[in-house]
Amino acid sequence: MQYPSGRVLVALSGGVDSSVCVQLLKDQGFSVEALVLRFSPAHEKAVAAAQEAARQLDVPLTVRDCGPEFEREVIAPFCAEYCAGRTPNPCVICNPQVKFRLLCDVADERGIPLVASGHYARIARRDGAFYVRQAVSAARDQSYMLYRLPQSILSRLLLPVGEFEKPAVRDRAAALGLAAANAPDSQEICFIPDGDYASYIESRGCRGPAGRFIAPDGTVLGPHRGVLHYTVGQRRGLGVALGKPVFVRRILPGGDIELAFSGDEYYAAIELDHLAETGAGLAAGGRYQVKIRSAAKPVPCTVTARGADSALIVFDQPARAPAPGQSAVLYQDDLLVGGGLIRDILPQAPAR
Known part of the structure; x- marks a missing residue:
């Protein structure tokens, strides 16, 4: 989508993607300010990286502490889900509940109409509704992580990095001399940098x-x-x-x-709850593509609503190891149209 240039607040982590996002928007004529969120003590390096990136990019930066919100909305539910034997993805909860909500709150405080991030995804408008669209780079696409963003956020969100392949983003950062140009991609959950989920959760007094x-x-x-x-x-x-x-x-x-x-870990269907839908909503008996984890390829399925907040998804071909607690995200072509949390996994599809 194209927007008239104006003021925009960018979520700046100090990594290569959000740093290049800032420069892309400056090149388009936007007046750019930046925000970094201090989620927890594990984020001090990220705050320092954002401060350095803001200095190099010559944009004003605000540091906002959000530890209590992050604990309440993300960390505590994450630990509770794991202790219940489910496999949550904290990013899909953090994005609408903390990261983008606070980004918009700070933008409103400053009178800034637009917000942006370095996610590999795009925004499209169809029939008066705003949709997340898959990135140009299928290998880097992060649309899955944004499926719970409401219209109030999507309608003001810019995602310029979604138009580029990762090597082009790194090349741009290198040409600008940014410290983040060669920084490795983050792989783990941000508040558990060593990736040892079990030890982290046990350290908080929960063993499951x-x-x-x-x-x-x-x-x-x-x-x-x-x-x-x-x-x-x-x-x-x-x-x-x-x-x-x-x-x-x-x-x-x-x-x-x-x-x-091996071979018996495949499932014919899944049940979802906590649905989030975009635009006209999911069609009864509609045909979609579904991703059952962030790195999975979309596969064809049929969706049947089961009340206002739940749905049954039947895969065309059984899917390997869908995990309760993860998200299943639905697409039509490259448009994200909805999704929900996997509540149950079914070896056989229910009789119609």
Whole structure:
């Protein structure tokens, strides 16, 4: 989408993508200001990186502490979900509840009409509604992470990096002499930089239910280390020897973990709740493409509404290891039209 130039507030993390986002908007004639959020003590390096990027890019930067909001809206629910045997994605909750909400709040305080970020996605307008659109770079597309953004945010959001491939973004940063030009891409959850989710959650006093491994034939094999250490589809680190590879098929509410041999970890359907929809909403019996994790390829499916806030998704071909707690995000062509949290996974599709 094209917007008339004016004032815009950019979410600046100090990384290469948000830094180049600032410069792209300056080149388009925008008057750019920047905001970095201090989510937790783990973010001090990010704040310092943003301060350096703002200095190099010559834009004013605001640092906003948001620790209490981040704890309440993101960290506490994340830990609770893991302790319940589900696999949450904190970014899809943080974006609407904390990051973009505060970005818009600060913009409103300053009288700034537009906001922007360095996400690899685009914005489109169809029939009076604003949609997230997949990025030019399919390999870098981050539209999945933005599916819960409401119209009030989408209508003022700029995503200029979504028009570029990653190498072009790095080349632009290098040409500008930015410190972030060669910074590695972030891979882990921002508040758990070492990636050890279980230790982090246990350090907060939550261990989750204990339980047993259940073999594919129903035999009880013995205790496991606790549901924090496992997710649906996991193969490594199980400590189970049955003569051939096994996977986590399902984590039961009481803490037992069902195992499956390779090929048996596929599911025909999933149930969603906490739906978020864009535009006219999801059509009953509609045909869509669905992503069941951020790095997955979209696959064809049929969607059936089950009340105002839930839906059944039936895959054309069984999907490997959809995980309760993750998000399933729906597309028509390259437009994101909705999504929800995976509540249950079904080996067989329900009878119509």
